[in-house]
Amino acid sequence: xxxxxxxxxxxxxxxxxxxxxxxxxxxxxxxxxxxxxxxxxxxxxxxxxxxxxxxxxxxxxxxxxxxxxxxxxxxxxxxxxxxxxxxxxxxxxxxxxxxxxxxxxxxxxxxxxxxxxxxxxxxxxxxxxxxxxxxxxxxxxxxxxxxxxxxxxxxxxxxxxxxxxxxxxxxxxxxxxxxxxxxxxxxxxxxxxxxxxxxxxxxxxxxxxxxxxxxxxxxxxxxxxxxxxxxxxxxxxxxxxxxxx
Numbered sequence: 023x024x025x026x027x028x029x030x031x032x033x034x035x036x037x038x039x040x041x042x043x044x045x046x047x048x049x050x051x052x053x054x055x056x057x058x059x060x061x062x063x064x065x066x067x068x069x070x071x072x073x074x075x076x077x078x079x080x081x082x083x084x085x086x087x088x089x090x091x092x093x094x095x096x097x098x099x100x101x102x103x104x105x106x107x108x109x110x111x112x113x114x115x116x117x118x119x120x121x122x123x124x125x126x127x128x129x130x131x132x133x134x135x136x137x138x139x140x141x142x143x144x145x146x147x148x149x150x151x152x153x154x155x156x157x158x159x160x161x162x163x164x165x166x167x168x169x170x171x172x173x174x175x176x177x178x179x180x181x182x183x184x185x186x187x188x189x190x191x192x193x194x195x196x197x198x199x200x201x202x203x204x205x206x207x208x209x210x211x212x213x214x215x216x217x218x219x220x221x222x223x224x225x226x227x228x229x230x231x232x233x234x235x236x237x238x239x240x241x242x243x244x245x246x247x248x249x250x251x252x253x254x255x256x257x258x259x260x261x262x263x264x265x266x267x
Contacts (some may be wrong), residue, residue: 023086023088027118028099030070033109035147035256040074040083041224050074050110054085056106061098062091069124071263072131075215077255078150082132082262086124122265130264131193133217135205137225149202150221150257156228158203162196162238164224165205169194173243177219183262187213188242196224208264215252223250229266 032050042051051068058066071084093101095115098192102112121127136149139156168191175187194207223240226232240248 023090023119024092024121025086025088025120026095026098027084027086027114027116027122027124028102029051029114030080030085031086031113032058032080032083033114033147034074034077034079036109037076039076039078040070040072040080041080048194050080051080053101053107054112055108057102059103060105062089062093064089064091065266071124071128072212072260073214074258074260075218075255080260083260084124084128084263084265086118086122090190092139121144124263127265129266130208130210131212131260132206132208133212133263134207134259134261135217135253136223136259137203137205137221137253139203139205144159145201147256148259150254152203152228152267153224154229156203156225157230158196158198158228160234161203161205161224161228164234165194165196165220166226167206167238168220172241174213174216174220174241176240176248177223178216180212189213189216191241198222218252219250219256221253221257225253 171190191209
């Protein structure tokens with residue numbers, strides 16, 4: 023059996039998230055597994071580095087699967103892209119060691135959130151909107167405070183996989199790029215909807231609706247009754263997954 027790794031890019035707008043779901047619900051995993059099954063004439067089960075939520079996009083999702091097929095990798099990638107909808111594309115096919123697992127072998131995931139301050143007919147599909155000016159300096163100050171290991175349960179939906187709510191953030195911050203305000207964050211792992219929860223809380227700070235002490239209390243799990251409202255999924259991108267060399 024061969025273990026094949028792919029990088030996947032997708033526009034998450036029309037999908038109910040990454041993860042396969044029953045009942046004909048359209049997901050990115052479901053679409054990609056169906057195409058791979060047609061090409062390889064075998065059942066394919068994909069492992070992914072990150073299980074993105076409904077409407078979240080990816081520029082650097084990584085998946086792997088095992089197959090008995092000997093189809094050359096360049097032909098495989100070409101065939102996949104010919105059959106996939108325009109909102110999903112794969113590249114960088116490679117055969118990897120049998121021990122490689124897209125999720126469990128990863129050492130870091132990186133996300134970016136793109137925000138605009140007024141609605142856009144062109145950019146709205148791939149941005150969140152604050153519907154007014156925000157103080158990016160206050161937001162950046164909060165972003166710097168999340169570096170290190172913290173309990174992020176206040177910024178997430180309930181964590182159900184038994185691994186707890188502690189995550190180690192290597193870097194985080196806000197910067198302005200033209201009309202876009204961009205939040206970047208890199209961590210060893212993320213809880214469900216955690217990035218959107220963080221962005222939502224930082225947006226409240228940028229609008230002067232949340233004080234710094236309350237945010238820091240949430241960050242240490244000391245405010246069980248205080249939770250942030252997640253930012254819209256449309257602005258969030260999984261941009262890169264890091265593996266040991």
